[in-house]
Amino acid sequence: MTPSRIILMGYMGSGKTTVGRALAKDLNMPFYDLDWYIESRMRKTVKQIFDERGEDGFRVIERNMLHEVAEFENIVVSCGGGTPCFFDNIDYLNQQGETVYLKCTPEVLHKHLSMGKTVRPLLLNKTPEQVKTYIEEQLQVREPFYSKAKHTVDVTLMDNYEKIKISVAKLKETLGIA
Numbered sequence: 341m342t343p344s345r346i347i348l349m350g351y352m353g354s355g356k357t358t359v360g361r362a363l364a365k366d367l368n369m370p371f372y373d374l375d376w377y378i379e380s381r382m383r384k385t386v387k388q389i390f391d392e393r394g395e396d397g398f399r400v401i402e403r404n405m406l407h408e409v410a411e412f413e414n415i416v417v418s419c420g421g422g423t424p425c426f427f428d429n430i431d432y433l434n435q436q437g438e439t440v441y442l443k444c445t446p447e448v449l450h451k452h453l454s455m456g457k458t459v460r461p462l463l464l465n466k467t468p469e470q471v472k473t474y475i476e477e478q479l480q481v482r483e484p485f486y487s488k489a490k491h492t493v494d495v496t497l498m499d500n501y502e503k504i505k506i507s508v509a510k511l512k513e514t515l516g517i518a
């Protein structure tokens with residue numbers, strides 16, 4: 341049976357949005373990306389919120405929006421990269437659904453983060469070398485939170501054109517969905 345809420349978490353660039361959207365499509369379930377939900381409810385980009393209210397202000401909004409989204413049923417949710425690491429969010433998420441940590445090496449995260457157009461305020465104004473060091477250091481701080489997810493799926497797949505498909509299959513297997 342498909343769980344009522346599938347909740348993806350992990351570091352920036354681990355593929356929460358990309359893989360979450362593909363999983364929801366495969367399972368024919370509505371998809372909610374928490375960053376997109378925040379942007380639509382606030383009518384502002386994540387970057388604008390960081391600029392106007394700082395990271396602390398963003399985290400308060402993120403928690404409030406999380407409590408809206410995670411009440412909906414039969415959904416796939418992709419969290420923001422930092423969501424499980426603030427307040428009691430990880431415990432709340434575990435209470436609300438089947439949480440999955442999309443685990444990935446810093447090298448692959450770094451590569452993913454250079455793809456796509458998403459603006460990530462925490463990575464702005466850093467050289468590629470600085471971003472690399474930042475990922476390695478921040479991952480160590482965040483890992484204890486991500487590791488509290490009920491499931492972990494390793495999505496470290498280098499240069500495989502079927503990456504998204506493979507990640508979706510791994511997720512379904514982990515969650516026991518046929």
Ligand SMILES: Nc1ncnc2c1ncn2[C@@H]1O[C@H](COP(=O)(O)OP(=O)(O)OP(=O)(O)O)[C@@H](O)[C@H]1O
Pocket residue numbers: 350351352353354355356357358359375418419420421422452453455456457458460495503504507
């Ligand atoms: N498993 C994957 N298969 C294929 N592409 C991927 C995968 N994971 C990430 N990518 C690529 O890496 C980029 C970043 O992925 P994505 O935006 O989904 O990460 P995220 O975890 O949602 O990050 P954030 O926390 O910043 O929202 C995308 O451009 C996507 O194409």
Ligand SMILES: O=C(O)C1=C[C@@H](O)[C@@H](O)[C@H](O)C1
Pocket residue numbers: 351352375386419420421422423459460461462
């Ligand atoms: O890892 C983080 O702290 C963040 C990740 C993004 O998803 C956004 O939620 C925002 O850019 C902060």
Ligand SMILES: [Mg+2]
Pocket residue numbers: 356357358373375418419420
């Ligand atoms: Mg995302």
